[in-house]
Amino acid sequence: xxxxxxxxxALTTALAMILSFIESQIPAFVAVPGVKVGLANIAxxxxxxxxxxxxxxAVSLVRVVLVSMLFGSLASMFYSLAGAALSxxxxxxxxxxxxFTEIVVSVAGGxxxxxxxxxxxxxxxxxxxxxxxxxFLLLSGTVAGVVxxxxxxxMVKRIHIAE
Numbered sequence: 001x002x003x004x005x006x007x008x009x010a011l012t013t014a015l016a017m018i019l020s021f022i023e024s025q026i027p028a029f030v031a032v033p034g035v036k037v038g039l040a041n042i043a044x045x046x047x048x049x050x051x052x053x054x055x056x057x058a059v060s061l062v063r064v065v066l067v068s069m070l071f072g073s074l075a076s077m078f079y080s081l082a083g084a085a086l087s088x089x090x091x092x093x094x095x096x097x098x099x100f101t102e103i104v105v106s107v108a109g110g111x112x113x114x115x116x117x118x119x120x121x122x123x124x125x126x127x128x129x130x131x132x133x134x135x136f137l138l139l140s141g142t143v144a145g146v147v148x149x150x151x152x153x154x155m156v157k158r159i160h161i162a163e
Contacts, residue, residue, distance in 0.1 A: 008161055009047070009055055016043035016063040017070075024071055035140040038110060038148060040067075044084075045091070045106050045152035050161050053092040060084045078124065079117045086116035102156055106149030110141035 019039035028035065040063055048056035064084050068077030087109040094100045094108055114137035121130050 004162060005051065005055070009051060009059055012043045012047045012051070013059045013062050013066075016040040016059060017067055019043065020063065020067045021071065035137070037144045038113065041087075041106065041109060041113075041144075041148045042151050042155065044088070045102060045109065045148060046155050046159070048088075048091055048095055048105070049102060049152070049156045050159070053088075053096075056092070057088055060088055075124065079120050082120035083113035083116035086119075087113040101149070102153035103146060103149030106152055107142055107145030110145030110148065111138055112141075114138060114141040 017040070019042060023036055023039045043063070044056055044060045047059045051059075061081075061084070064077060064080045068074070068080060072080075090112040091105045091109040094105045100108075115134070118130050118134050118137065122128050
């Protein structure tokens with residue numbers, strides 16, 4: 001891997017961690033617990049488009065593990081890993097098709113992230129009652145995905161990385 005690409009990956013990971021920390025400091029703005037914008041996904045979508053799928057996976061994985069160790073718990077790491085894995089698979093496939101914008105890819109990522117987290121929570125807690133929570137999370141994932149997608153699209157357009 002070239003030094004320049006590794007440097008951009010490190011900076012993108014740092015940005016994702018900073019955005020995660022900032023978001024953790026913002027009080028919930030809706031009555032539904034667990035609903036967040038997912039600001040760190042700006043960095044992941046950016047990495048997907050500017051660096052590639054493998055690099056986006058690395059940025060996301062490192063961010064999830066480090067943020068969980070610094071600000072979260074083991075349980076939060078499992079939920080985040082499940083959401084990130086499903087989200088990255090979906091976003092990678094949509095981006096690879098070349099038929100979708102950053103906004104659509106981000107919305108799919110937001111929705112799939114929430115599905116992954118709920119699935120992991122159902123598995124860990126051994127209950128399927130949490131599936132009733134999914135409609136609220138799908139709506140919030142869609143709204144958050146649009147916001148993240150718009151910001152990511154601007155970054156992808158304006159930030160040029162030297163090869």
